[in-house]
Amino acid sequence: MNIDLSGHVAVVTGAGSGIGRKVAGIMAEAGAQVAVADINASASDETVELINKVDGHAEAFEVDVTSLESIRELQASTSRSMGLCDIVVNCAGWNVGQPFLENNPEFIEHVVSLNLLGCIYMCREYLGPLVESGKSGWVVNVSSDAGRVGSLGETVYAASKGGVVAFTKSLAREMARYSINVNCVAPGPTDTPLFHLQPEKIQAALVRAIPLKRLGEPEEVANVIVFLASQRASYVTGQVLSVSGGLTMVD
Numbered sequence: 586m587n588i589d590l591s592g593h594v595a596v597v598t599g600a601g602s603g604i605g606r607k608v609a610g611i612m613a614e615a616g617a618q619v620a621v622a623d624i625n626a627s628a629s630d631e632t633v634e635l636i637n638k639v640d641g642h643a644e645a646f647e648v649d650v651t652s653l654e655s656i657r658e659l660q661a662s663t664s665r666s667m668g669l670c671d672i673v674v675n676c677a678g679w680n681v682g683q684p685f686l687e688n689n690p691e692f693i694e695h696v697v698s699l700n701l702l703g704c705i706y707m708c709r710e711y712l713g714p715l716v717e718s719g720k721s722g723w724v725v726n727v728s729s730d731a732g733r734v735g736s737l738g739e740t741v742y743a744a745s746k747g748g749v750v751a752f753t754k755s756l757a758r759e760m761a762r763y764s765i766n767v768n769c770v771a772p773g774p775t776d777t778p779l780f781h782l783q784p785e786k787i788q789a790a791l792v793r794a795i796p797l798k799r800l801g802e803p804e805e806v807a808n809v810i811v812f813l814a815s816q817r818a819s820y821v822t823g824q825v826l827s828v829s830g831g832l833t834m835v836d
C-alpha cells in the first residue's frame with residue numbers, strides 16, 4: 586500500500602532521534618516537505634542530511650516545546666520557509682523512571698510541560714492557520730501505553746501521556762467539522778535512546794512480557810504514525826492505536 590504525501594507539508598517535533606526521525610524520513614520518502622523540529626539542533630541537521638541523501642525535502646528547525654514562545658517562533662519560521670503545515674506530528678517526549686515520591690516539582694513540571702503542554706501548544710499554534718486556510722489536515726500525537734494502562738515508576742509521565750489521549754479525542758471532535766483528523770499512537774517499548782535510559786533489568790523484564798518477545802523498531806511505530814497522517818486513514822479520527830507487540834491489548 587503506497588502512501589502519497591506529495592503536496593503536503595508536515596511538521597514533526599522530536600524529529601532529531603528515534604521515532605520522530607523515522608517519521609520524518611518516511612514522510613519525506615512519501616513526497617512530503619518535512620519541517621524537522623527538535624531541541625537538539627545538530628540532531629535535526631543529521632535527520633535532514635539523511636533525508637537529503639535520498640532526495641527528500643526537509644528543513645531543520647530548533648524548538649523547545651516546553652516554551653510557547655519557541656513554538657510560536659517555530660510556527661512563524663516553518664510558515665515563512667515551507668508554507669502552511671497540514672500535517673502535525675507531536676513526537677517530542679522524555680522521561681526517566683523514578684518512584685513518584687522521589688519526583689521533585691521541577692521534574693514533575695518538566696515532564697508535564699514537555700509531554701502534554703508541548704503537544705497542546707503545538708496544536709494550538711498550528712491549527713489556527715490551518716482552519717483559516719480551509720484545507721483539510723492531520724494531527725498525530727504520540728502518547729504511550731503508560732498513559733493507557735499505567736506504568737510503575739512512570740507515574741507523572743503516564744499522567745501526561747493519558748492527558749495526550751484525552752486531548753486527542755476531544756480535539757478530534759472539535760476539528761472534525763474542518764476535516765482535520767486527529768489521532769494518537771501509543772508506542773510500547775521501542776528501541777530508541779529514550780528506552781535505553783531505563784535500567785537494564787527493567788528493559789529485559791519488559792521484553793519478556795511482550796507477546797512478540799522483542800522491542801519495537803522506531804520504524805514500526807513511525808509506519809503507523811505516517812498511515813494515520815495520510816489519506817489512507819481518511820475515516821479514522823479520535824482513535825488511540827497501541828504499537829506495542831501486543832504488550833497492551835486495550836479495547
Ligand SMILES: NC(=O)c1ccc[n+]([C@@H]2O[C@H](COP(=O)([O-])OP(=O)(O)OC[C@H]3O[C@@H](n4cnc5c(N)ncnc54)[C@H](O)[C@@H]3O)[C@@H](O)[C@H]2O)c1
Pocket residue numbers: 598599600601602603604605622623624625628648649650651675676677678679699727728729730771772773774775776777778779780803
Ligand atoms: N521509546 C519508547 O520505548 C517509547 C515508548 C512509549 C512512548 N514513547 C514516546 O515516543 C516519542 C518519541 O520518543 P523516542 O523513543 O523516539 O525518544 P528519543 O529520545 O529517541 O527522541 C525524542 C526526541 O525529542 C527531543 N526533545 C526532547 N525534549 C524536547 C523539547 N523540549 N523540545 C523539542 N524536542 C525535544 C529529543 O531531542 C529527541 O530528539 C516520545 O513522545 C516518547 O514519550 C517512546
